[in-house]
Amino acid sequence: MLKFKSLIILFLLVAFAPALLWAGGQSYNYYENGLNYMKKVQWDRAIDEFKSAISLEFSDRTNFKTYGMHFIDYFPHREMAICYYNLGDLDKARKEMELSMAFKSTGRSKDYWDKINQGGTQSASTASKAEDEKLAQERSKLDAEKRRIAEAQAALEQRKKAMDAETAQKAILEERWLAARRDSLERAERQHQAVALDRGKLPVGALTYDPARVTQVGSRLSIAVLPFDNRSGNAEITNTVQDKMITSLYSLKRFKIIERSQIDKVLSEQKLGMTGALDPAKAVKVGKIIGVDAILMGSISSTANGIGMDARLIDTESSGVITAKDAYSGQNTLQDIKTMATDISIQIYNDIPLVEGYLIKLNPAGEAFLDIGTAKGMRKGMKVVVYKEGEEIKHPVTGEILGKQVTKVGELLLTEVQEKMSEAQILEKEAGQSLTVGQKVVAK
Incomplete structure (x- = not known):
């Protein structure tokens, strides 16, 4: 009888060990990533990783079991506080x-x-007053034109x-003229938002949600x-x-953006050029090797009147296009090109909102x-995470x-989307x- 009970206990341990170890292993990976980013003095990225770790394992502690008989000191709150301190955000660091x-x-x-309570030194750069005033004046002009x-x-x-x-015929021409003014205003507003994002001064309403x-999860x-x-x-x-594009998307704090060095390494290993002349199939293959949910690829082209940029976000699981955006500038300067990249980043951000809901049928x-x-x-090709809530x-x-x-339960891919519901795989x-x-x- 004792032997039979021992066999049952052994079976239960084997059956449920993966579930018991999942949170520890995943949170440890995020925690270790955060520590590595700290070594590179990439405080913002480190904070993102620590937040991911905390979403799975909340408490700071010693002897945290990750896998097997491997234990570590697990202090994501402490390390995140140090990151905030180095960014000059003393309130968050203190908390x-x-x-x-x-x-x-x-x-x-x-x-x-002690350092936090002594005030520390703020390493985060702040915009000059003159530049802030210029942004405000431009915003005022755009609002006046809109009115x-x-x-x-x-x-x-x-x-x-x-x-x-x-x-009435003259009115049609006037309507076309007003439509052209609206298009011009929209481009000007997007360029203004792109510059403002680079300076950390985005106007209210430029971003449609707060991550x-x-x-x-x-x-x-x-x-x-x-x-x-x-x-x-x-x-x-x-x-x-x-x-x-990497910097702008990352600064929006919505996505997990892969470092360029990792991308270059895979392109080199796969003997693919780094000029961007990749067909979608090869690009998706690169994305799968890197291990990402989506790849962003596109093109840059010049015209007699300026320069344009097109971008497509492609899901690596289905190879479907999640969203496609473009930007255009009548100028061909380096700053205009950077502004277009930031503009597209904001468009992508607003096009892929963070939405919460419920699983209603299986x-x-x-x-x-x-x-x-x-x-x-929501749109076809987007992914959602299914999770369950535990104790407070x-x-x-x-x-x-x-x-x-x-606790993360799984992931779904939206295959059909209606106005108020979605079907998912x-x-x-x-x-x-x-x-x-x-x-x-x-x-x-």
Whole structure:
């Protein structure tokens, strides 16, 4: 009888070990990535990795089991506080360090706690007052132009009510002129937003959602920006566009962006050129080797009147285009090219919102149905993460409820999207987890 019970216990341990170790292993990977970014003095990227780790394993502690008999000191709150300190954000640094020390105080945390409370030095650069004023003036001019166009359109609509045929024909020409002014204004606004993003001064409403307000389970959608196909005749701008696109997308804090060095390494290993002249099939192959959810590829072309840029975000699982955007400038300077890259980054950001919803139906064929659709910005080819919530996490000192423990259940790929619902294909399920109607989903 004793032997039989031992066999049952052994079976249960083998069956459920992957599920028990999953969170530890995944959170450790994010934590280690964060430490590596700290060594490279890439504080923002380190913070993103620590946040991903915390979303899976919240508490700072020693002897954290990662896999097998491997244990580490796991202090994501402490290290994130140090990152914030180096960025000059002392309020966030103080909050994270206080939380870390509430779990486990260490010599490193005490040293930085003193530095944080002494004020430290802010290493983050701030824009000059003159440049801020220039941005504000440009914004004011754009708003004034928008009002003038709206007033002219309203006046035209009033006049059209009492027009004869000849006057109506003139009105058509006036409407076309107003439409051209609106198009010009839209391009000017997008360029203004791109410059503002580079300076950390985006106007209210430029971004349509805030990633910080949406539940994060694991990592966000990972993107590799490949070299663009450069048909402009200026070979030097290929690297400029790729680097600027990477920087702009990363600064929006919506996606997980792969470093260019990793991309170049794979392109070199696969004996593929770095000029951007890749067909979609090869580009998707590169994305799969890198291990990303999507690749961003595109082209740069010159015309007699300026330069244009086209970009496509392609899912590496289905090879389908998630979204496609473009930008154009009448100028061909390096700054204009950078502005276009930032403009496209903002467009992509706004086109792939972080939306939360529920799993509302499962059928035997393995199809899942969600209560989010085009009305909330979802589109075919987007991915969502299915997760379940656990116990509430309370601050051990203040008693404040900081959130809930979340467990990733799986990932889905949207295959059909209607106004208020979506149909999805199951891409993966975590070990020991099962999809259940009523579980929450969040866009990846």
